[in-house]
Amino acid sequence: MYLFDIDGTLLLTGGAGSIAINQLFSERYGVQGAMDTVSAGGKTDDMIFQECARKDMQRDLSEEEVRDLVRAYVPLLRAELLSAPSFRLMPFVRECMAFVSEIHDIVGIATGNVEGAAMAKLERAELADHFHFGGYGSDSPRRPELVAAAMRRGRERAGRTLSDEEFVVVGDTLHDITAARANGARVIAVATGSVSKEVLGAAQPDALFDTLEELPEWHHRHFKLGTSR
Ligand SMILES: [Mg+2]
Numbered sequence: 001m002y003l004f005d006i007d008g009t010l011l012l013t014g015g016a017g018s019i020a021i022n023q024l025f026s027e028r029y030g031v032q033g034a035m036d037t038v039s040a041g042g043k044t045d046d047m048i049f050q051e052c053a054r055k056d057m058q059r060d061l062s063e064e065e066v067r068d069l070v071r072a073y074v075p076l077l078r079a080e081l082l083s084a085p086s087f088r089l090m091p092f093v094r095e096c097m098a099f100v101s102e103i104h105d106i107v108g109i110a111t112g113n114v115e116g117a118a119m120a121k122l123e124r125a126e127l128a129d130h131f132h133f134g135g136y137g138s139d140s141p142r143r144p145e146l147v148a149a150a151m152r153r154g155r156e157r158a159g160r161t162l163s164d165e166e167f168v169v170v171g172d173t174l175h176d177i178t179a180a181r182a183n184g185a186r187v188i189a190v191a192t193g194s195v196s197k198e199v200l201g202a203a204q205p206d207a208l209f210d211t212l213e214e215l216p217e218w219h220h221r222h223f224k225l226g227t228s229r
Helices: 017-030 045-057 065-081 094-101 115-125 143-158 174-182 198-201 212-222
Strands: 002-004 109-110 134-136 170-173 186-190 206-207
Touching: 002 143, 017 045, 017 065, 045 186, 094 212, 109 115, 109 143, 109 198, 134 212, 143 174, 170 174, 174 186, 174 198, 186 212, 198 206
Parallel strands: 002 109, 002 170, 109 134, 170 186, 186 206
Antiparallel strands: none
16 A cells, blocks of 8 residues: 655645745744755654744744644645646656556555645645545654554555555655654655655665656566555
């Protein structure tokens, strides 16, 4: 059962996420360029908000402040996604999702985005229909825990026993790899995001792709029956 990361794996928002966060910190705290020098790859939205606060305000945000920021962030992101000129899908995403949807009844998400932000991005990409459950940054600020949440929901949706290693996390950063490993899941690293193939390879994922075009062949090699619903 596949669990896909979103940013850098399925799509790039072309800066819409950073623009929305900058706008949010400007409106709430009068801080300009909150996302400058913050690298978001593989991090949860909570972690990103905290990093911005530490960098520009030298303090941590309270849980209530984070909840409040998330509520304001999702509509800002939605608006920004509509006008983001360089929003784009990663190569072969539609082909990959068509393949995965063919072999599995249910497909999941494992992303650091809060659920509302994840949905906004998947809808903008017209990919939302391919996914049936997920683990999100709104489940936990810690990535291993949101992957665990995705696996729990996958098992509930499947209504059958699934071993940890029947789950395959697909992501573009080292955080995806360590979070998958922490849960006993397999992990495919795809070098379409901000992390090089060399760096991803050093973390020894179960598979390392240039693009998602390679997923169907890998799947057939590793799940020999061809289908595993
Ligand atoms: Mg990513």
